[in-house]
Amino acid sequence: MDYEKEMFLYPKTCFVCHESNLDLLRNCKCGVSLCKIHENDFRHQQLCKHLSLAFQLSMMESPPDLNGLIKFKPETAFPSSMQEFLDSFFQFKKRNEDLHKLMLSNLHTRPLTFVYAVMKLNLIDSFMVIHVIGATGMEVATYANWMPVFFLLKRLQNLKIVFIGPKIFSESYSLDSFFHDFPSCLKMEEATLQVECHALRYEQYCRSDLFVQPNIILGYNLNLHESELGMSDCTWKDTILMLEELEVPFALTAGSEDRARKDHERLCKLLGKSVDYFSLDKNPFGGFIPERDFETEELLYSNQHVIIYDGFYENFDGKKESSESDFVDCHIN
Template identity: 30%
Template structure:
């Protein structure tokens, strides 16, 4: 239970059980870091062994800064960029004192602290929380009114984000089963992910479950990667042989968990008998499942889904290795090619030419936002501008995930979605 509840942080609820004041409990804040709340002394004691070390470091940061709250100096006048830098710097300072990498839940303490959304006021006694989404707080009625229009556009998504995260802390098997029927002959995809999921409702034993936004959000997260790839193949109007080799570049947990989702490609492309998935990326961790048991029908048809993991490797390293398997298509989900340009942290620099090296081998790029999509596309153009066929340019992806994630880096948009925009190019 500890690992589950500690994987997510919301400063407006009890950190252990995720209950809030609206549930009839009086939340009490940690007397040390003053960032985490608990509904009872019992839950504070449960969390203390996990929280003790980082709490001590945060108290040290507060003492050195001469403040009662870690972000006390971050008030009105800070730009969105300044606010991001402030949180990032305090997070790095705490991590340095801690002597280890912060966990995801600990990072979220700094990414999403309980402060006023408008002015970043951090005095906890002045703040009132949004009772609907449990993600946003205000220090005054005037600031709440000032932010009303902007917040009204994301409040329901933030609420869904909270309940999806809460679902992960309690469910033994959080992801729903994928029941995509096998096609005997090729059929074009429905117009978008909503239409695809509505078809699946026919095959669900418990149709009432599909009325729950959490189930749809999680199912969409599983389906978005294979369906985005199938969508790109339709745009290319290319017929492949019985074998298909796909390189997933910059892969991490998002692509590698729940490998059975890739079987959807076999179900939708009846001519395929063998699907080779090669996952390449420095963030691929040990412990991921490496094999996938196919359904009975796929087994009867003699189909194979082979997975290969290039853990810790960048794409240029794999592309020049003896184990290199020539791809039919290359895909980089949520690639972030534009990030860290001109810095030592630019891990894409040497790999970019290899993404568009192989003639007639399509490249799929997806991005969270339209701005990121254009910046990623520009970087690909710099590699091979005059010999690229562009089939999709920074287009809205109809098969983007519908699971929202909180965005800590944007002041105007509080959420983002995986694979939200798509670019498809082919070198020639």
């Protein structure tokens, strides 16, 4: 359980010096402890507001009601950031606008990161298959939030998402009727979204009769490097070698730039060679909800950075430019 993990990841010690004598500690409203010497620590003061938000959101018993927020506006320009996307696709009530934007950013960061990756790779077709490796139950449960990709990618008509991971349930969904719940648009009436879930390791799935060739493979916040910290057994080697065998573009996200670079180093070790990435950038479509980072004791954000590989080549120098024509020109009534 998450609260059990937190007992070990965030022990009750001073945020600065890790003093563990409870008589010398006081609790801050943000959820961290400070000793008497460091109760006015400048680094803590800088982070306190964000840590408080992370703490409050983690203590919410149930998520806020987001129904009725979808009010598509007739925007034609592709959003350059998560903030622009939220302002274009949703109409908020002032009372809960900030909270709703936080929640929606984390719900839509995965599909928008997919759009960002395929745009950079110029990898868009009318029918696409995506593999999401190391998938979580949350990712599967929020599959409906992939709907906006049909508005954002001009050529895309049919999308199949295959979630693969040992901790999910095996299911199949066909969501072509799902779109009737949204404001009318010819683009949506023609779109089809299919979802498959397979409770397997990725290499097992690829060797099975269930396998469907993907256009791109996605790994969200996999934290590959944590296997070196003794956090868990390393089960990624066979998966990474399978990615090399498939020779399909791979996008890997992380909660911070430091974590992204550590994941890249770990991926190279698992491959047994040093490889170049196509790009490593701050993701303009990362989530807004702050989370405590046990490695730095500061903050991370879902999908904050993204590494894109166009094959695991030792000396890959190619560059691909995105094109404005790949984005939708769809007026919503």
